[in-house]
Amino acid sequence: MRLIGLTGGIASGKSTVSKELHIQGLPIIDADKIAHAALRKGTWGWMRVVATFGRDILREDGEVNRAQLGEIVFADSAKRKQLNSSLSLSLSLLSLSLSLVMHMHTHF
């Protein structure tokens, strides 16, 4: 199996390219979607992020207000690093699990 990383800044075309690759038949692991799952209320990532940024970043239903968190971290690289380190283990484990599942079920 070959794993290809698709990276780029905000609005650089990652989703557009990955949609095209998907149409060509390649399985896609979307790190943004994994990051959203890793932030869901009650997960380990959620607990780490709340411990770091406080409960002010939560909506009334307890989910992280991603727009608000994005405003904080995209305006301050130190805070972005804090967010990255809070979520990196969750993201790595989720991505690795998905890659293994894909490896078992596809011929790529």
Ligand SMILES: CC(C)(COP(=O)(O)OP(=O)(O)OC[C@H]1O[C@@H](n2cnc3c(N)ncnc32)[C@H](O)[C@@H]1O)[C@@H](O)C(=O)NCCC(=O)NCCS
């Ligand atoms: C900051 C968060 C809450 C903003 O969520 P929101 O739904 O508003 O935006 P979305 O996830 O679509 O991201 C917008 C754009 O920013 C990029 N981006 C997101 N997080 C990061 C980051 N830590 N560093 C650089 N770029 C990032 C995304 O790839 C995308 O291009 C969310 O992106 C997040 O939890 N990020 C941390 C996890 C992470 O590092 N994700 C990057 C992919 S591994």
Ligand SMILES: Nc1ncnc2c1ncn2[C@@H]1O[C@H](COP(=O)(O)OP(=O)(O)OP(=O)(O)O)[C@@H](O)[C@H]1O
């Ligand atoms: N090669 C291109 N030329 C012109 N416009 C493009 C090109 N690729 C993508 N776009 C447009 O740029 C915008 C952002 O693209 P896209 O959503 O794919 O980026 P992204 O990196 O996934 O964004 P995000 O940071 O929100 O995750 C979209 O409106 C898309 O149609």
